[in-house]
Amino acid sequence: MGTSEEYAAFQEKVKRTVYIDNLSPQVTEPVMKNALDQFGNVNSVQFIPNYIVPGNIPKCALVEMESKKQADAVISVITEFPFMISGMPRPVRASAAVENMFDDRPRKPDRKIHCRWLDNDDPDFEIAKKLKHLSQIHSKEADFLLKKQLQEEEKLAKKQQEELKAHYKKHELMDGIMSDGTAKRLARLYNIRPPNEG
Amino acid sequence: MVEAEKLEGLEFKWGVMKKKGGKKKDVQFYGSFTYDGVEYFLYDSVYLFGEGEPDPHIGKLIKMWEGSDKKKKVKVLWFFRPREISRFLKMEEASENELLLASGEGRGLFNINPLEAISGKCNVVCVSKDSRNPQPTNEELQMADYIFCRTLDVGTCKVMDKIDDEIAGIDVKLLLNKMDNKKDAGTQKVGSERKEVSENAGENDATVSTTERNLSLNYVAGTSNGYRVVDSPNHDANLDVYLIKQNSYPSKKTASGLCITSANLANANEIKENVSHRKACLVGSEEKVKNASVELDDRPSKKSKLNFEYVDGSKSSMGPPRSTFDTSCKEAALPGVSPDDGKYKSKHCKDSSGTEKSISKKLKSDCETVVLSNGMLLKAPADQSHNDDCKSDGQGLEVVPRPDTNRRKWFKGLPWDDQMRNAYEQGTLVLLQNLDPSYTKEEVKDIVWHGFKANCEAKMIQRRMISSPYSGQAFVIFKQKDIAERVVKKLDEGCLLLSNGRPLVGRLGTPCFPEGKRTLFYGHIAIDKLRYQMPREQRDAVSTSHCSQPNTYEYDMAMEWILLHERSDFLWKKLFWEQEQEMRKLKKKLKAGNKLML
Numbered sequence: 066m067g068t069s070e071e072y073a074a075f076q077e078k079v080k081r082t083v084y085i086d087n088l089s090p091q092v093t094e095p096v097m098k099n100a101l102d103q104f105g106n107v108n109s110v111q112f113i114p115n116y117i118v119p120g121n122i123p124k125c126a127l128v129e130m131e132s133k134k135q136a137d138a139v140i141s142v143i144t145e146f147p148f149m150i151s152g153m154p155r156p157v158r159a160s161a162a163v164e165n166m167f168d169d170r171p172r173k174p175d176r177k178i179h180c181r182w183l184d185n186d187d188p189d190f191e192i193a194k195k196l197k198h199l200s201q202i203h204s205k206e207a208d209f210l211l212k213k214q215l216q217e218e219e220k221l222a223k224k225q226q227e228e229l230k231a232h233y234k235k236h237e238l239m240d241g242i243m244s245d246g247t248a249k250r251l252a253r254l255y256n257i258r259p260p261n262e263g
Numbered sequence: 264m265v266e267a268e269k270l271e272g273l274e275f276k277w278g279v280m281k282k283k284g285g286k287k288k289d290v291q292f293y294g295s296f297t298y299d300g301v302e303y304f305l306y307d308s309v310y311l312f313g314e315g316e317p318d319p320h321i322g323k324l325i326k327m328w329e330g331s332d333k334k335k336k337v338k339v340l341w342f343f344r345p346r347e348i349s350r351f352l353k354m355e356e357a358s359e360n361e362l363l364l365a366s367g368e369g370r371g372l373f374n375i376n377p378l379e380a381i382s383g384k385c386n387v388v389c390v391s392k393d394s395r396n397p398q399p400t401n402e403e404l405q406m407a408d409y410i411f412c413r414t415l416d417v418g419t420c421k422v423m424d425k426i427d428d429e430i431a432g433i434d435v436k437l438l439l440n441k442m443d444n445k446k447d448a449g450t451q452k453v454g455s456e457r458k459e460v461s462e463n464a465g466e467n468d469a470t471v472s473t474t475e476r477n478l479s480l481n482y483v484a485g486t487s488n489g490y491r492v493v494d495s496p497n498h499d500a501n502l503d504v505y506l507i508k509q510n511s512y513p514s515k516k517t518a519s520g521l522c523i524t525s526a527n528l529a530n531a532n533e534i535k536e537n538v539s540h541r542k543a544c545l546v547g548s549e550e551k552v553k554n555a556s557v558e559l560d561d562r563p564s565k566k567s568k569l570n571f572e573y574v575d576g577s578k579s580s581m582g583p584p585r586s587t588f589d590t591s592c593k594e595a596a597l598p599g600v601s602p603d604d605g606k607y608k609s610k611h612c613k614d615s616s617g618t619e620k621s622i623s624k625k626l627k628s629d630c631e632t633v634v635l636s637n638g639m640l641l642k643a644p645a646d647q648s649h650n651d652d653c654k655s656d657g658q659g660l661e662v663v664p665r666p667d668t669n670r671r672k673w674f675k676g677l678p679w680d681d682q683m684r685n686a687y688e689q690g691t692l693v694l695l696q697n698l699d700p701s702y703t704k705e706e707v708k709d710i711v712w713h714g715f716k717a718n719c720e721a722k723m724i725q726r727r728m729i730s731s732p733y734s735g736q737a738f739v740i741f742k743q744k745d746i747a748e749r750v751v752k753k754l755d756e757g758c759l760l761l762s763n764g765r766p767l768v769g770r771l772g773t774p775c776f777p778e779g780k781r782t783l784f785y786g787h788i789a790i791d792k793l794r795y796q797m798p799r800e801q802r803d804a805v806s807t808s809h810c811s812q813p814n815t816y817e818y819d820m821a822m823e824w825i826l827l828h829e830r831s832d833f834l835w836k837k838l839f840w841e842q843e844q845e846m847r848k849l850k851k852k853l854k855a856g857n858k859l860m861l
Contacts, residue, residue, distance in 0.1 A: 086728050087828065089784045100808035113725045116683065116774040117694075117736060121783040125727050146810035147821030154811070154820035155786025158728075158828060165700045165726045165735065172703050180710055180767070183758040192852050193758035193766040199849060200697050200734065200768055203842045210838055211729055214831045215785075221827055222785035225820050232816055233790050 069174040075164075080133045081108070082162035083140055088124040092151050100150045101128055104142065105135030113166065120215055127162055136161070154225065273299040275378075277329070289331035296327060296335075301384055303327075306437050308387040308409075311339060311380045312677070318344070321362060321385050321409065325373065325433050335378035340431050340438070341365040342387065343415050351415065352422050362387060362409045364438065366423070366430045367416035373431050387411060389439045393426055396439040403440075679722055683774055686740040691747045693739050694772035697765040700726060700735030707737045714759050714767070717746050729835055733843045734765065738772050747771065764850045786824060 085097070097110045108129040115122055130136040140159045142148065147156035164170060183190045242248045252259035278295030295304045303309065303324060310319040322339035329335050342364055345357035352363070365372045388399045391412040404410070414423050414430075428435050677685075686692035698707065700723075707721040720740040724730065741747040753759075754769040761767055811818045 084727075087786075089787055091784075096808075113727055114680070115727075116722075116738065117724050118729070119775050121785075122729070123784060142810070147818060147825060148808065148810050149817075149821070150808040152787030152789075154788070154817045155824045156811070156821045163726065165723070168723070168725055170703050172705060173701065176706075177762075178702070178706060178710065179762045180714055181760055182714070183760055183766075185757075189760070189853050190758055192849060193760055196846065196849055197697070197758065197766050197768050199845060200765065203731075203734070203845075204696065206838060206842065207729070207731065210831075210834060214729075214834070217827060217831070218785040221823060222788065225786075225823070226788045228820070229788055229790060229816070 068171060071171045072174050075167075075171050078129060079162055079164050079167070081131070081136050082127050082129045083136050084125065084127055084160050084162040084166055085143075086123060086125040086158045086160075087155060088126060088157055089151050090124050092124060092126075096151055097126060097128060101130075101139055104130070104139045106131040111168075113168075118211060120211070122211070122215070127166060155222075275299075275335075278302065278304075284328070285330070287331070290328050292326065292328045294327075296378070298378070298381060303381070303384065306433075306441075308342070308385045309339070309381045310383045310385045311376060312382040319382060321387065322373075323364075323387075323438060325431060327378070336375050337378050337381065338373055338375050340373045340433070341371060342409070342411065348415055348420075348422075351420050358410075360407070360409045361413075362411045363413050363415045363422065364411050364426070364430070365417050366414040366427050367418040369418040371417045385409065391426060391439070393439070395426075395436055397441070399440055682720060682740060683722075683738060687772065687774055690744040690771065691741045692772040692774065693741065693747050693750055693769050694774075695737045695739060696734065696768040696770075697761070698723075698735040698737055698767070699761065699763045699765075700730075700732060702735060702737070704737065707739065710761070710767070711739055711750070715746075715750050715753065717741055717750065728832070731839045731842065733839060733846070738774065760853075764853060765846070 083101075088097075094110045094112075098107045101107050108131055110129075111127045113125050113127065115124075128139070130139060140161060143157060143159035147154070148159075149155075150157050183193055242251075249259045274297070276297045277293050278297060279293060281292040281294050284290045284292055295302060297303070305327065306323055306325065308321060308323050310321055312319055321342040321344075323342070324337050325340045326338035327336070342362040345352055345361060345363065348363065357363075386406055386408045388403055388407040388410050389396050389412060390399060390404070390410045392398075399407070412424070414426055415421070416423055426435055426439070430438060683692060695707065695711075698710075702710075702723060704721040704723050707723065708719060711717060711719050711721070719742070722738050724736040724738065726732070726735075730736075741750065748771075751769050751771055754767055759767040811821050
């Protein structure tokens with residue numbers, strides 16, 4: 066049958082793979098390859114499609130490297146330093162891939178799945194109903210947290226945009242007084258050493 | 264001159280060049296091409312993929328070309344499946360693998376399709392006794408996916424036994440078997456095959472009782488005779504023994520029930536009995552095979568073919584007249600199409616989604632994996648019958664692989680995005696929740712098969728940072744809207760408890776499509792003024808990547824992001840963990856919970 070070998074091969078692949086999150090939607094496969102081939106050889110890049118979460122969540126991808134060692138290197142660099150792909154200043158995040166991130170994965174060999182319909186008069190029936198209800202509450206909770214998270218992100222991005230503008234203005238002003246001689250005049254006025262001369 | 268190129272990611276290469284054509288002589292015709300490692304020639308039969316279709320269409324390539332716009336096209340002369348034209352042809356007059364070639368003039372004769380619609384080669388052998396047709400050999404017949412000997416005139420909608428000299432402007436000799444295949448005479452063939460079959464049956468004497476063997480011989484003879492059923496009422500008495508096992512056979516009821524009313528059968532009662540006896544016998548013998556674990560020849564498959572025929576035949580003679588068929592349906596069902604699409608599709612689905620077919624398919628595939636699947640065969644029908652009336656006997660079902668897993672391996676299908684979009688529009692898309700996140704899509708299909716005895720397409724939602732590590736979700740596409748609705752309703756009212764102790768939750772899915780509106784992404788900012796001042800090369804080079812250095816604004820801002828990421832990470836983990844604790848607490852109350860969990 067070869068399913069267990071197939072599965073073992075798949076597990077190896079998982080080990081070689083890095084999960085990268087918080088990517089901009091503009092990021093494409095070549096961009097990913099370019100960004101990561103400094104750490105080793107990129108075997109493949111697969112973006113995880115978002116079918117389920119309404120709203121703008123960042124893109125994420127599975128990047129298969131040539132070896133586990135390379136994958137580890139990618140993860141350690143990206144965790145240690147803020148790593149930018151296709152834009153600043155929001156860094157990407159990397160972690161080791163896990164099996165259920167993959168779309169085409171083989172069955173676990175020898176796994177048995179059971180399922181059964183519960184009778185209406187089964188004592189478990191009510192509990193199962195409650196379980197279903199609970200899981201619905203849970204998915205609502207998750208939706209809410211996601212909404213909050215996106216709001217936070219938006220807030221931070223806006224704040225940073227403002228900051229950046231302010232910084233830019235500041236630097237522009239500084240450049241301005243340097244280039245039009247105001248700085249020198251002021252230095253003379255206050256009797257201190259003009260900039261760029263010391 | 265002709266270079267290999269990629270077509271939807273698949274290798275493609277033109278072969279033999281033919282004349283140029285078209286108004287401006289800018290259309291290049293060809294005689295062959297290679298696509299995805301398979302070489303196709305003119306007049307080959309191929310499968311064509313129809314959007315959302317359970318079964319592919321089959322047709323003959325009668326022209327292939329590349330236009331000035333570089334689009335590759337094929338002209339396809341259609342084959343009809345008997346059930347597509349059940350209005351003009353009684354099902355029982357056709358065998359399972361018979362096709363009818365389109366002929367005459369009118370809509371539905373041929374179509375021009377993008378070459379990419381081809382999904383594989385199909386081996387269709389012409390068994391017509393027509394003198395123009397080189398008779399196929401035994402091997403060829405055995406290798407054949409389908410046979411044909413009749414045509415359907417698309418103009419008059421009449422089934423004809425003779426084949427016209429010319430169809431769609433093509434000399435009919437080109438459409439029949441290829442000359443070099445000619446080896447054997449037809450009559451000889453039928454005789455020898457029968458002999459072979461009876462010998463085979465003889466070898467199995469040891470394990471199979473005599474009556475059964477006789478019967479199977481009869482069956483086999485029937486099948487090799489163009490798959491007609493031979494009645495053998497005299498076996499009835501001997502077969503009573505096997506009747507006990509009838510109950511475990513779900514399709515029995517339907518099939519025989521339908522048979523009673525089928526008008527063209529003279530002695531309905533007798534035949535009904537026949538059917539049930541045979542069915543029972545099938546089950547019986549199947550069991551024997553399992554117990555003795557003896558390798559049988561292909562007998563089971565022949566039987567199941569027969570079974571299929573019975574069911575199908577009776578179904579069509581019973582079912583309401585299908586008035587929706589029109590010859591344009593082929594046209595409509597292929598990618599890039601017109602509104603009748605839906606109409607045809609739903610009719611088509613009805614045909615194939617019934618239990619009858621899935622069961623017979625199962626039987627058929629059974630013989631490929633002999634011993635193992637025989638055990639399963641007995642199990643699966645039992646599961647079904649008890650699901651049928653929505654009751655449980657308090658025992659967990661083991662979800663064994665669906666019987667038809669190895670069906671249509673060559674079948675590539677549309678990309679999932681498109682499939683899902685179609686399914687969403689047609690209301691056949693269901694989102695399943697509370698699955699074990701480590702299930703694969705095949706396992707989800709198995710669960711659906713066992714829980715609802717419905718076939719579906721499935722896709723697990725791939726895990727990402729913000730998905731629960733304890734509970735998985737999957738999108739499944741059913742073949743028909745009412746199946747999807749039935750599944751959702753059943754899941755809402757009943758409780759299907761899975762191995763992980765969670766009951767399956769389902770609702771009609773509303774997917775988000777990634778490429779819908781331009782997605783926003785927070786966190787990448789730039790100084791607008793600078794953007795326009797930047798030299799062009801720099802602006803285009805945004806695809807760069809770097810580690811940021813600690814003495815920059817960028818670094819400070821990046822730290823803010825990392826902080827935010829960490830915070831939300833923590834929240835997600837906490838949320839999922841707490842949710843799981845809640846679940847566990849409740850699950851502990853389940854009496855059968857422990858028994859189910861592995």
